Amino acid sequence: MILLDSVYDHDFLLQNLQQELQKNPDSLPFDEILYCNIGNPQSLGQQPVTYFREVLSLCDHPGLLDKSETHALYSSDAIERAWQILEKIAGRATGAYSHSQGIKGLRDEIAAGIAARDGFHASGDNIFLTDGASPAVHMMMQLLIGSEKDGILCPIPQYPLYSASIALHGGSLVPYFLDEETGWGLEVDELKKQLEEARSKGITVRALVVINPGNPTGQVLAEENQKKIVEFCKNEGLVLLADEVYQENIYVEDKQFHSFKKVARSLGYTDDDLPLVSFHSVSKGYYGECGKRGGYMEITGFSPEVREQIYKLASVNLCSNVSGQILASLVMNPPKAGDESFESFMVERDGILSSLARRAKALEEAFNSLEGITCNKAEGAMYLFPRLHLPQKAIGAAHAAGTAPDAYYAKRLLEATGIVIVPGSGFGQVPGTWHFRCTILPQEDKIPAIISSFKEFHEKFMDEFRD
Numbered sequence: 001m002i003l004l005d006s007v008y009d010h011d012f013l014l015q016n017l018q019q020e021l022q023k024n025p026d027s028l029p030f031d032e033i034l035y036c037n038i039g040n041p042q043s044l045g046q047q048p049v050t051y052f053r054e055v056l057s058l059c060d061h062p063g064l065l066d067k068s069e070t071h072a073l074y075s076s077d078a079i080e081r082a083w084q085i086l087e088k089i090a091g092r093a094t095g096a097y098s099h100s101q102g103i104k105g106l107r108d109e110i111a112a113g114i115a116a117r118d119g120f121h122a123s124g125d126n127i128f129l130t131d132g133a134s135p136a137v138h139m140m141m142q143l144l145i146g147s148e149k150d151g152i153l154c155p156i157p158q159y160p161l162y163s164a165s166i167a168l169h170g171g172s173l174v175p176y177f178l179d180e181e182t183g184w185g186l187e188v189d190e191l192k193k194q195l196e197e198a199r200s201k202g203i204t205v206r207a208l209v210v211i212n213p214g215n216p217t218g219q220v221l222a223e224e225n226q227k228k229i230v231e232f233c234k235n236e237g238l239v240l241l242a243d244e245v246y247q248e249n250i251y252v253e254d255k256q257f258h259s260f261k262k263v264a265r266s267l268g269y270t271d272d273d274l275p276l277v278s279f280h281s282v283s284k285g286y287y288g289e290c291g292k293r294g295g296y297m298e299i300t301g302f303s304p305e306v307r308e309q310i311y312k313l314a315s316v317n318l319c320s321n322v323s324g325q326i327l328a329s330l331v332m333n334p335p336k337a338g339d340e341s342f343e344s345f346m347v348e349r350d351g352i353l354s355s356l357a358r359r360a361k362a363l364e365e366a367f368n369s370l371e372g373i374t375c376n377k378a379e380g381a382m383y384l385f386p387r388l389h390l391p392q393k394a395i396g397a398a399h400a401a402g403t404a405p406d407a408y409y410a411k412r413l414l415e416a417t418g419i420v421i422v423p424g425s426g427f428g429q430v431p432g433t434w435h436f437r438c439t440i441l442p443q444e445d446k447i448p449a450i451i452s453s454f455k456e457f458h459e460k461f462m463d464e465f466r467d
Contacts, residue, residue: 013411014420030418034450036438037420039215039382041288045443049287049348051078051341052330058082059326060094077339085326094322100315102129102296103322106329110296113332118262122298128310129296129328131320133245133281136297138165139313140241140277143306144206145171151203153194153238155186157385157427157435159215174198174205177430180387183376184217186210188228195236207239208232210260213246213380216427216437218360220255220379226263230274239275240264245295246381248285251357255379261300275301282327284382286352294324294331359440359447360384366451367438370458382441385424388434394465406434412461417453 020027035044042048055078057064064070065082086092088105101107107124114122130136144150145166151174154162166173176194179185191208198205210229212221221229233240242260250257264274282294299310334349335342360378367375367386375386390405398408406423413419424435442450 013414017414017418028418029416030453032418034417034419034442034446034453036442036450037422039284039439039441040290041284041382041441042290044441046288046352046441047348048289049345051075051335051345052287052289052327054078054341055081055085055330056323056326059085059089060323062086062092075341075344077335077341081330085329089322094326096322098319098322098325100317100319101311102127102320102325106325107296109329110332111298113329114259114261114298117332118259118265120262120265122261126298126300127296128299128314129294129320129325130314131293131295131317131324132283132290133243133279133295133297134161135317135320136277136279136295137161137241137243138168139310140207140239140297141165141169141171142313143309144239145169148172149203151198151205152241153191153198153205153208155209155211155214157216157424157429158209159211159243160426162209163428171206172198172203174203175428178214178217178219180376180430180433183379184214184219184385186221186225186229188232191229191232205236205238207241209241209243211243212260213249213257215243215246215381216383216385216422216424217376218378218381218383218385219376220250220252220257222255223258223263226258226260227267230260230264230267230269234269234274239277242276242278244278245281245284247280248287248353249356249382250380251353251360252377252379257380261298271301273301275299280328280332282324282331285331286349287327287331288352289327292324292327293321294327295320296328355444356382356440359442359444362447362451363438363440366455370455372462373458378440382439384438384440385427385435386438388424388436390434391462391465391467393467394461397465404434406436409434409461410436413454413457416457416460419450419454419457 054074059082088103107127110127111122111124148170151172152166153174153176156175156177163173174194176190179187195205240260247257261276261278278298280296282292283290335345363384364375364378367373372389373386375384378384388406395405398405401408404425406425410421410423422437429435
């Protein structure tokens with residue numbers, strides 16, 4: 001785990017500030033904690049999508065389906081969808097264990113959604129439903145790693161789930177650096193360089209992790225770039241682990257999401273050519289259902305013997321939660337044109353995504369207006385990852401305090417404003433550079449106040465440590 005002690009210290013400070021605000025509200029220079037640190041949309045005021053929650057509530061309380069007043073409270077297509085889902089569940093019991101891979105009918109619905117998205121066949125037999133994407137990642141790391149001589153190529157900066165999971169299972173993280181100068185570009189030459197270096201050290205590199213759209217960096221890969229990545233994995237015999245949980249979060253007109261499976265199939269590669277695992281989750285996108293813990297992985301290109309081992313790993317946890325399974329099937333098959341809920345669903349979906357795009361642009365422009373901060377455009381996901389160009393005095397003060405300069409900055413920001421960000425050192429970065437991750441998730445009406453408080457703090461900080 002990257003900088004575990006620093007994370008613990010930061011969380012301890014945050015907890016103390018929360019308690020102080022409750023006991024003595026006037027004792028701090030701010031009146032609330034502003035959480036810009038984690039991708040947890042509903043905790044910051046984002047409302048659940050009505051259609052999804054209607055269907056979910058009817059599935060969890062099927063007795064409502066027999067009541068006449070239900071038709072006045074719920075849309076007709078939500079009622080019909082709930083009936084369809086319950087018919088797929090043994091005993092119509094959402095509180096019972098399911099098949100370890102997930103309910104077959106729901107897996108088939110997800111596969112149909114993938115096929116509609118990509119234009120290529122997908123099978124429910126290749127879907128493993130999980131409690132969010134994280135357990136699926138852990139499952140694959142457990143499968144791929146046998147010792148410290150087994151390596152996984154991971155982006156730097158990266159979502160710490162990957163470094164933590166590799167460490168937990170005793171493997172070696174093989175870093176490749178995203179290029180900040182080209183908008184956090186993923187260069188195949190960098191992949192080749194790091195792969196060769198790892199192999200020269202006796203490490204057997206098993207897989208390549210790609211996060212698209214990026215976390216914490218927010219970039220969206222171009223399709224031509226993805227084709228080169230697929231060819232690289234094919235030529236080098238690597239499993240491609242595609243983290244695609246932010247696939248709905250695209251904020252620029254000149255980019256769109258392409259799944260790696262779609263790219264591989266468009267190149268003519270079949271299951272026989274490339275082992276590929278695609279991860280998705282109900283926690284992100286426009287739905288933001290983090291607490292419902294729904295997700296899946298689609299596995300293709302693995303032998304029956306390996307698939308059997310994956311199923312055994314899934315069976316250890318009996319099954320993922322059924323509400324999360326239902327939500328995953330809804331996310332991949334939302335209302336369609338002609339359905340009663342379609343227009344209201346589209347208003348909710350587009351409203352959330354367009355607001356996120358505006359928030360991303362406002363924060364990006366604010367950061368770039370400040371001395372000592374440069375920030376790439378947020379093309380997608382839920383984060384900005386600005387670079388801090390700190391005065392030497394500030395770096396010295398951080399070292400004197402026994403902490404990384406970006407962690408020192410984040411701590412000072414929290415104490416002065418109540419704004420919570422994550423130091424870039426928690427994600428990995430090019431040595432000698434400093435960053436922080438800031439989410440775009442606080443509600444839109446709070447963004448101006450956040451920008452104002454941040455600017456005031458930053459200007460004072462730079463004046464205090466000016467060389």
